[in-house]
Amino acid sequence: MNERLVLLKNSMRAGKHKALRQAHSIELLPECEVADLSWPRRVARLVRRQCEAERVIIAPDEQIVFTRSLPGVPPVYTDEEWASLTAGRTLHELGPVSNICADWGLLLSQGLLGRREVALATRQSMPNDPQALEFLDSAIETIDAVMALSARYAEEAARLGRADLAAVLEIVPAHPARTFREALQSLRLCQAVVWLGGNYHVGLGRFDQYMGSFLQSDLQAGTLTLDQAEELLAEFFISLNKDSDLYPGVQQGDNGQSLTLGGLKPDGSSAVNELTRMVLRVSRDLELIDPKINLRIDTNTDLELLCLASELTRKGLGFPQYSNDEVVIPALLAHGYDLEDARDCVVAACWEFIIPGRGMEVVNIGAVSFPAAADQAIRSSLAEGLSFDEILSRTAAGIRQQVDRLAETYSRLLLPPAPYYSVFMHGCLEQGRDLSQGLKYNNLGIHGACSANAADALAAVKQFVFDEKNVSAKELLNALQTNFAVYEPLRRHLDEDGPKVGSNDARADALLVKLFEDFASACEEYGRLPWGGLLRPGTGSAMYYIWLAEGHDGMREPLVGATADGRLSGEPFSANLAPAPGVRVRGPISTLQSFSKIDYRRICNGGPITMELSDTVFRDPESIRKVAMLVRMFVQLGCQQLQLNSLNVETLLDAKAHPEQHKNLIVRVWGWSGYFCELAPEYQDHIIARSLYQVA
Amino acid sequence: MTSGIVLDIKEFTVHDGPGVRTTVFLKGCPLACMWCHNPESQSIQPQIIRSPSGERLAGQEYEAAELATLLNQQAALLRANEGGITLSGGEPLFQAGFVAEVIDHLEKGTHVLLDTCGHASRADFQLVLARSNLIYYDLKLIDRKAHLHYTGVDNDLILGNLEVLGESGRPFVIRVPMVPGVTDTDENLAGIASLVENMPALVEVDLLPYNRAAGAKYRYAGMEFKPDYDETQPLNFNTKIFEQAGLKVKRV
Numbered sequence: 001m002n003e004r005l006v007l008l009k010n011s012m013r014a015g016k017h018k019a020l021r022q023a024h025s026i027e028l029l030p031e032c033e034v035a036d037l038s039w040p041r042r043v044a045r046l047v048r049r050q051c052e053a054e055r056v057i058i059a060p061d062e063q064i065v066f067t068r069s070l071p072g073v074p075p076v077y078t079d080e081e082w083a084s085l086t087a088g089r090t091l092h093e094l095g096p097v098s099n100i101c102a103d104w105g106l107l108l109s110q111g112l113l114g115r116r117e118v119a120l121a122t123r124q125s126m127p128n129d130p131q132a133l134e135f136l137d138s139a140i141e142t143i144d145a146v147m148a149l150s151a152r153y154a155e156e157a158a159r160l161g162r163a164d165l166a167a168v169l170e171i172v173p174a175h176p177a178r179t180f181r182e183a184l185q186s187l188r189l190c191q192a193v194v195w196l197g198g199n200y201h202v203g204l205g206r207f208d209q210y211m212g213s214f215l216q217s218d219l220q221a222g223t224l225t226l227d228q229a230e231e232l233l234a235e236f237f238i239s240l241n242k243d244s245d246l247y248p249g250v251q252q253g254d255n256g257q258s259l260t261l262g263g264l265k266p267d268g269s270s271a272v273n274e275l276t277r278m279v280l281r282v283s284r285d286l287e288l289i290d291p292k293i294n295l296r297i298d299t300n301t302d303l304e305l306l307c308l309a310s311e312l313t314r315k316g317l318g319f320p321q322y323s324n325d326e327v328v329i330p331a332l333l334a335h336g337y338d339l340e341d342a343r344d345c346v347v348a349a350c351w352e353f354i355i356p357g358r359g360m361e362v363v364n365i366g367a368v369s370f371p372a373a374a375d376q377a378i379r380s381s382l383a384e385g386l387s388f389d390e391i392l393s394r395t396a397a398g399i400r401q402q403v404d405r406l407a408e409t410y411s412r413l414l415l416p417p418a419p420y421y422s423v424f425m426h427g428c429l430e431q432g433r434d435l436s437q438g439l440k441y442n443n444l445g446i447h448g449a450c451s452a453n454a455a456d457a458l459a460a461v462k463q464f465v466f467d468e469k470n471v472s473a474k475e476l477l478n479a480l481q482t483n484f485a486v487y488e489p490l491r492r493h494l495d496e497d498g499p500k501v502g503s504n505d506a507r508a509d510a511l512l513v514k515l516f517e518d519f520a521s522a523c524e525e526y527g528r529l530p531w532g533g534l535l536r537p538g539t540g541s542a543m544y545y546i547w548l549a550e551g552h553d554g555m556r557e558p559l560v561g562a563t564a565d566g567r568l569s570g571e572p573f574s575a576n577l578a579p580a581p582g583v584r585v586r587g588p589i590s591t592l593q594s595f596s597k598i599d600y601r602r603i604c605n606g607g608p609i610t611m612e613l614s615d616t617v618f619r620d621p622e623s624i625r626k627v628a629m630l631v632r633m634f635v636q637l638g639c640q641q642l643q644l645n646s647l648n649v650e651t652l653l654d655a656k657a658h659p660e661q662h663k664n665l666i667v668r669v670w671g672w673s674g675y676f677c678e679l680a681p682e683y684q685d686h687i688i689a690r691s692l693y694q695v696a
Numbered sequence: 697m698t699s700g701i702v703l704d705i706k707e708f709t710v711h712d713g714p715g716v717r718t719t720v721f722l723k724g725c726p727l728a729c730m731w732c733h734n735p736e737s738q739s740i741q742p743q744i745i746r747s748p749s750g751e752r753l754a755g756q757e758y759e760a761a762e763l764a765t766l767l768n769q770q771a772a773l774l775r776a777n778e779g780g781i782t783l784s785g786g787e788p789l790f791q792a793g794f795v796a797e798v799i800d801h802l803e804k805g806t807h808v809l810l811d812t813c814g815h816a817s818r819a820d821f822q823l824v825l826a827r828s829n830l831i832y833y834d835l836k837l838i839d840r841k842a843h844l845h846y847t848g849v850d851n852d853l854i855l856g857n858l859e860v861l862g863e864s865g866r867p868f869v870i871r872v873p874m875v876p877g878v879t880d881t882d883e884n885l886a887g888i889a890s891l892v893e894n895m896p897a898l899v900e901v902d903l904l905p906y907n908r909a910a911g912a913k914y915r916y917a918g919m920e921f922k923p924d925y926d927e928t929q930p931l932n933f934n935t936k937i938f939e940q941a942g943l944k945v946k947r948v
Contacts, residue, residue, distance in 0.1 A: 504769060584752075587707025589718065589770050613708075623710045629777040630708060630716060636776060659748045678747040680912030 001285050004061060005234050009286065012238050017057070017067050018245075025072035026053045032076055039085075040417040040434060042076035043197065044138035047420045048145035050196040056156040058165070063181065064235045065153060065165065066189045068243040073198040089414035092362050094200070094248060096416055097436060099256055099349045099364065101203035102424035103357025105210035107190055108183050111175040112143045118429045119143070132432025135419060139429060142420035146193050147174050153189075180214040180229055184236040187211075190424070192243065197420050200248050201256025201349040204291055205356040208261045212275040219274070226278075233282045240290045255290070256349025262305075263296030263325055264343045270300070277308060280320070284312040294347040295320040296328075299635050306628035313627065314618035316648040321347065321608055322631055327640045328353055331604035335534060337441065351540045351576075351606035351641055352445050357426045360435050363445030363536065363605060365410045367544040368522075370454035370515050371573055372558040373398030378461055379480060382473040388466045391458065396518035402557070403446060403522040403535065409556065410444055411530050442533040445605040448519045449541035449557075450548055450573035452501040452580045455512035456565035460498035463507065476564060483562045483569045495566030495582075502579030504590035509597050520602035538605025539598070539640070545575040576643070577609040584663045588613070588630060596637040608643035609634070614665065614676075615646040652676065652688045699759045700794030703737050703786055705766070711948070713809040713830065715779025718770060720763070722795065723755045725787040726815050728848040729836070730924065731875050733907045736917040737786035747916045754917075760794055764801030771803040780807025780829070789816035792823050799827040811871075814854040814861075821857045830899075831868035833861060836879055838887030846878060855891070862895040870901045871948075876929035880906075885937045893941040900944040906931055 001009075011017070026049055032042045050070060057067040077085060092098070106115065119136045126132045154169035171178065172186035187204075194202045218224035224232075240257055247255040261279055265271045283293055295309055309320050325343075332342035332353060341355045348354045352363035377394035381387075415436035422428035422435040464471040471490065479487035499507035516537070523535035544557065549572050551559050561569040565580060574580045577595045585591055588611055595609045617623050627644070634642045647665065655662035659677035676684065703723040712719045724740030725732075732738065736745055742755030758766075767781055774780050781802065788795045789812050799808055810828040813836075814821070825831065835854070837843040843851040861868055870892055874880045892898050906927070914921035938945035 586705065587718070589707040589716075589773065593769070617708075617710050626708070626710045626716055626777075626779075629779075633716070633773055633777060636773065660750060663750075675747075678745070678913065678916060680915075 001234065002231065005231060005238075008062075008235065008238050009288070011059075012242055017059075017242055020055065020057050020067065020069055021071055022053070022055065022069050023071070025070060025074045026050065028074045028076060029078060038134060039076075040134055040138045040419055043417050044141040044419045046074070046076055047142040047193065047197040051145040051149040051193065054149055054196075056152050058153070058156055058160060058162065062235070063165070063232060064184050064188050064239050065157075065169075066192050066239065068192060068196065068246060070196065071246065073196065086414055088412065090409050090412045091414055092365065092410075096198045096200065097360070097418045097421060098199060099201040099203075099352075100359060100361065100435075101205045101346050101348065101354055101356040102194075102421065103210075103426060104187055104191070104205055104424060106357065106424050106426070107173060107186060108177045108210055108214070111173060111177075111186075112147055112190070112423075113174045114176065115423050115429060116140055116143050122429060122432050126432050129432060135417070135422070135434045136429065136432055138417070138419035139423055142193075142197075143423060146190060146420075149193075150174065150189060177214060180211070180218045180224060181232055183211055183214040184232055188236060188239055194421055195243065195247060197418070199418055199421050203256060203346065203348060203356075204259035205346050206261075206263070206271075206344065207259040207291075208273055208275040208279060209271055212273040215275050215278070216273070230278060230282055233278060234286055237282060237286055237288060237291060241288050244290060257290045258292035258294060258347060258349060260294040260296060260346035261320070262301070263345070264329075266340045266343055268343065272302075272305060277305065280305075280308045280312050284308075284315060287315050287317065289317065293320040294323060296323045296325050296345075297631070297635055298325045299632075301632075301635070303625070303628055303632065306631050307621075307625055310618070310624045310627040310631065313644050314615060314624065314646050316615055316646040318643065318645050321351070322634065322642040322644070323347060323353070323606070324635050324638070324640055326635065327600045327638055328604070328606075331601050331640075334601050335443070335536060335604050341440070347606065350542065351608055352536075352538060353604065353606050355441055357424065358439055359441040359443075360415070360439040361441055361443050361445065361533075362410070362413065363443075363538075364540075364542070365444050365446055366406045367447045367449035367541065367548070367557055368399055368402045368406070368519060369544070369548045369557045369560065370399070370448055370451050371457065371548060371560045371563055373402065374454040374457050374515075375480075375560050375563050376558075378457065378564055379477060382461075382465070382477050385473065388462050391461065392514065395458065395515070396521075399515070399518045400522040400525070403519070403526060406446055406556065407444070407526050407529065407535055413444075438531060442529075442531055443536050444529065444533055445536040445538055446523065447538045447540040447542070447544070447605065447607055448516060448603075449544040451512055451515055451539070452574035452578060452583075453563060453565055453567060454515055455501045455508050456498060456580055456583070457563045457567075458511045459500070459508040460494045460564050460566070462511075463499055464494070480562050480564065484566075491566045491568070493566075494564060498565060500579060500583045500585065502583060502585035502591045502594050504586065504593040509594050512594070513597050513599070516598050516603050520599070524602075536605040537603050538607045539577050539603055540605070540607030541573070541576050545573040549573055575610055576607050578611070582661050582663060589633065592634055592637050592639055596639045598640075600638075600640040603640075606641055608641040609639055610643045610645070612645045612647050612651070612665075615648065618646055649688055652684070656681070656684050656688070697759050697761065698794045698797050699757050700763070700791040700798075701740050701742065701755050702758055702763065703734075703754055707770075709782065712782040712784065712811070713779070713832070715807070716774055716777040717779040717782050717809070718767065718774060719782040719784050720767070720798075722783065722785045722788045722791050724790040725785055725813070726790055726849060727787065727813055729873075730846050730922075731873065731878075731906065733913065734786070735914050735919050735921075740790065743917065745916050746918070760797035761801050764798050767798075767806075768801075768803050771806045775803075775805060775807065780809065782809040782811060783824075783828075784811035787813055787815065789814075789820050789824060792816060792820035796823045796827055799824070814857045815849060816853060816857065818857060818860060821860060825861065825864060825866060828866065831861060831866055832871050833858065833868050834871045834873065835888050835891070836873060838884055838891070842878075846875075858891065862892070862897065865897050867897050867899050869899050871904055872901065873904045874906050874931045874933065875925065876906060876927065876931055877925045880932040880934075882932065882934055882937065885932075885934055889938050889941040889943060893943060898943065900946055901938050902946050902948045903933055903935070904948050
């Protein structure tokens with residue numbers, strides 16, 4: 001990174017641009033009320049007024065501009081109107097459409113004027129469809145607003161004597177981009193306006209695919225060097241981090257501003273290009289949380305590319321996240337996706353596989369609590385003196401009940417119109433339909449959360465109550481009901497001697513597989529939603545590993561107390577696909593083997609195997625190459641998705657304070673490896689200090 | 697069927713040989729080095745380790761075929777990723793018959809690395825050597841009396857087996873644990889260099905930095921750590937001694 005970029009990054013990190021923010025959000029309601037505007041018109045007006053109210057901000061040596069100055073997104077209805085508008089319907093999270101992905105290639109290849117032409121042509125062809133006309137006029141209003149904002153930026157650039165910048169802004173986003181710089185500028189502005197309009201978790205899609213040709217042609221023409229291209233890309237990435245404190249999310253940084261690299265072209269050949277590698281390099285050097293990077297790989301992926309990706313993992317940012325095309329694509333096909341679309345898939349905000357520009361899917365409507373299903377089945381069946389088979393069938397019934405409840409709730413889903421976002425979707429302008437009325441794919445996704453704990457609980461009951469018979473049903477029931485109050489030896493027996501997911505132990509893994517089979521069956525048997533969509537089962541858990549254990553306002557999922565895997569009430573569950581917290585497993589290879597047993601063809605929504613490696617294993621190029629080989633093993637084993645973390649200082653500090661939660665944490669001390677929690681405190685401190693040094 | 701005592705099995709041990717490896721740590725060692733960083737590996741008996749993360753039993757008995765079955769579950773994966781199985785300890789040759797039987801039950805083509813201190817009968821050494829693809833051979837002290845003082849045994853067997861190793865033609869790495877004022881003296885390093893300089897199968901000499909974290913592990917294992925040297929002294933990484941003898945040398 002050159003000095004200019006370091007300064008830009010530091011200035012952004014220091015939040016200097018925030019001083020230029022406006023004190024108040026704009027007010028929109030009176031205008032909407034007076035004119036009695038329809039919902040689509042209100043949303044269009046919102047986008048327009050936001051664009052008009054934006055301040056033009058051009059820092060002295062910025063090449064990629066747009067800095068948001070508006071602090072918020074104003075409501076388009078009063079609270080009372082909103083309540084009556086949405087009565088009896090289900091809103092997803094905050095309401096506005098989120099967590100989908102545009103096809104930004106439409107913007108870059110056609111320009112906003114090109115999209116406007118499409119809207120006008122459709123307008124001509126549907127003169128008698130008032131709903132279509134209203135949508136198209138709304139979309140055109142937003143297009144014009146963005147072009148006007150861009151024109152103000154161009155004027156200011158000219159006034160400042162920034163001829164290069166003014167020239168770029170005179171072309172994009174109105175016209176198709178011609179160069180890498182124009183393409184980045186066009187995307188920056190148009191994506192930022194989606195946020196300004198109140199939509200969130202705005203993904204960047206297959207960045208290396210729609211952007212790669214611009215890089216390629218500039219490099220070939222000799223108008224751009226590799227260094228200059230990297231610098232532009234770095235600037236673009238820095239700009240994506242400027243406004244993230246204004247984005248909604250569970251935690252700051254939970255903003256879904258992710259992009260996807262690699263994978264396959266429509267014809268099935270490798271899509272990896274120069275930009276794929278450049279994004280990995282630049283992200284590695286920048287060490288910023290945005291954009292979050294997903295890398296689609298398969299068994300033929302070059303080890304060199306995985307090495308580069310592992311260098312990024314080493315930074316401890318928690319990405320890239322890997323998806324295995326050889327598993328994901330067949331699963332999408334099995335759920336009704338066309339082959340070319342499946343090959344074009346990206347990862348949504350977190351894990352879910354969606355098709356850019358072609359999906360109005362709500363991929364995270366909620367979670368099935370596996371621990372609740374298993375626990376209710378265990379307690380009720382033991383109380384009635386029933387068999388283990390009965391426990392299994394009651395678990396399946398509990399899963400089905402939860403799936404049905406979520407699906408019923410979401411069959412009343414209400415999606416607000418999004419005329420501007422629709423501009424970048426296939427078929428909206430072409431058919432006069434807002435994306436909220438549906439796109440090519442309209443499925444819902446449910447995650448099966450905290451599977452490892454549930455499987456461990458079932459495995460312990462089978463092992464100790466039914467097979468070895470050294471724990472009586474009554475004793476276990478009493479222990480669970482009293483949160484193991486006077487049953488600590490039993491709790492330890494369940495915790496330490498029971499079969500556990502993550503160690504390639506068939507006794508526990510078979511139950512893990514069964515949970516997901518039951519989950520998939522429940523989704524399949526539910527069938528079609530009122531509008532024709534399917535339920536996609538997945539393996540993620542987001543915040544549910546805390547919520548399902550501790551409870552949370554507005555949570556629709558059932559709460560669980562102490563569980564038969566020896567877990568006390570309130571203790572967190574496993575996140576995504578990971579061994580239960582505190583369980584000592586055989587190691588990362590066995591963990592991959594455990595999770596490779598799930599039938600991902602039926603479980604297609606996504607949700608990663610989550611693994612932590614000490615950053616001390618990334619010490620030299622040879623070790624990084626081995627991390628890359630571990631990633632290759634994940635693909636070779638036929639797993640679906642992998643999130644690999646390099647452990648950072650915070651984890652080490654937490655391990656020091658709560659050693660019982662980090663028994664597997666292995667650190668490289670000097671010429672040897674050891675369990676972190678078995679080192680004397682002074683040496684733990686030493687490693688913490690050393691890690692601090694490495695990060696700095 | 698032979699059974700043996702295993703201290704631990706660790707997967708993805710990135711510093712225990714080429715490629716992706718799983719390392720089996722055998723329990724029991726004929727040496728009791730004053731600086732040993734795995735004191736719980738010295739006795740062959742299973743024992744309780746008490747640390748802040750709780751209690752656990754160190755040491756589990758396996759039958760040879762049972763252990764091999766476990767390892768074979770990932771043998772193909774390890775092979776596909778340039779790696780294999782590393783047998784370490786403790787001292788794997790302390791249970792040579794068991795170790796040889798485990799190797800015999802591994803899938804054909806599994807890369808086996810033997811990590812040994814060399815203190816074993818010639819027969820035991822040859823038994824496992826013949827079944828291994830690469831040897832990590834520890835050399836600590838050339839002086840016989842010093843060796844006895846610091847490790848509890850003299851180095852006759854070790855130096856004898858080193859000759860066997862050199863003549864076998866098996867590729868090997870010499871590993872020297874650097875202990876301040878004990879093994880890191882110019883004299884000792886020069887002695888090591890002169891012993892191995894004419895062995896063509898020697899891949900390289902690795903100098904292993906001294907590990908000061910050992911003390912706590914003694915406490916957790918209910919043992920006493922009592923070095924008679926000054927732990928805080930800087931180490932003498934005099935790699936020139938090896939380079940001048942034409943040897944490849946590396947600080948690990």
